Amino acid sequence: MKFTKMHGCGNDYIYVNCMEKMVKNPEKVAIYVSDRHFGIGSDGLILICPSKVADFRMAMYNADGSEGKMCGNGVRCIAKYVYEYGLTDKDKISIETKGGIKYLDLTIEDGKVVLVKVNMGAPILEPKQIPVTIGTDRCVNEAITVDGKEYYITCVSMGNPHAVTFVDDTDSLPLEQLGPHFEKHEAFPDRVNTEFVQVLNRKEVKMRVWERGSGETLACGTGTCATVVACVLNDLTDHEITVHLLGGDLYLNYDENEDTVWMTGPAAVICDGEIDISGLE
Numbered sequence: 001m002k003f004t005k006m007h008g009c010g011n012d013y014i015y016v017n018c019m020e021k022m023v024k025n026p027e028k029v030a031i032y033v034s035d036r037h038f039g040i041g042s043d044g045l046i047l048i049c050p051s052k053v054a055d056f057r058m059a060m061y062n063a064d065g066s067e068g069k070m071c072g073n074g075v076r077c078i079a080k081y082v083y084e085y086g087l088t089d090k091d092k093i094s095i096e097t098k099g100g101i102k103y104l105d106l107t108i109e110d111g112k113v114v115l116v117k118v119n120m121g122a123p124i125l126e127p128k129q130i131p132v133t134i135g136t137d138r139c140v141n142e143a144i145t146v147d148g149k150e151y152y153i154t155c156v157s158m159g160n161p162h163a164v165t166f167v168d169d170t171d172s173l174p175l176e177q178l179g180p181h182f183e184k185h186e187a188f189p190d191r192v193n194t195e196f197v198q199v200l201n202r203k204e205v206k207m208r209v210w211e212r213g214s215g216e217t218l219a220c221g222t223g224t225c226a227t228v229v230a231c232v233l234n235d236l237t238d239h240e241i242t243v244h245l246l247g248g249d250l251y252l253n254y255d256e257n258e259d260t261v262w263m264t265g266p267a268a269v270i271c272d273g274e275i276d277i278s279g280l281e
């Protein structure tokens, strides 16, 4: 299987061009390639597929083989891939995901995609749709006990479920220990991605993330969208913010009038390669 390893702010996935041929058993392949010791090493697997309703279709799998409905860093990387590997010459593209069709604007310099701006669509706030069992109309600043300690969460779906909690200091958080307790908490029937956010000022926050199915990652695009929405709902920041992640910065704009979130950030190619997956197919 030919692949390209790419990352968006350090959130790395193995990308496979499936325009001609699909990968069989993507769940098993995701687990194998993601392993950082016995595989290639990544946060998961992303397939670039043909679409009937958009320019391309994304299928994404976490490191544990579970399927995710959306991936913000992933759609930016797909934009870079399809342009730089000659699958399109357009600088505005659409990508079908299980979380809806996303529209992307590519900034191109010397034939390279240096920045991608994505219309990530409307945040979903109804608890049942996220899904989260806490809250009636919305789950904003609601108390939850996790591993014996009380936290306040604001829940947002960006196609996939997120719980945002505000903390005093992201650096000192024992995420390896805490993350799984959020992910598997009974309040989240489909598990959850959790963002731990430290507000620096009205325009800047720091964030660490524990991703469902992949553990701590260096960045999460949909997580930064959920973060800006949670910041605005709790009146902690402006609508336009910079999110500082372990792997870099993303720029977010929650346009409440249009009911959409804009995410802007980079995408990078690490390498191309080929791996034998014959035992898995």
Ligand SMILES: N[C@H](CCC[C@H](N)C(=O)O)C(=O)O
Pocket: 011, 062, 067, 068, 069, 070, 071, 072, 073, 074, 160, 161, 193, 211, 212, 213, 214, 217, 219, 220, 221, 222, 223
């Ligand atoms: N890293 C991704 C999100 C993956 C979400 C996945 N962990 C799930 O919802 O199961 C992003 O940049 O948006």
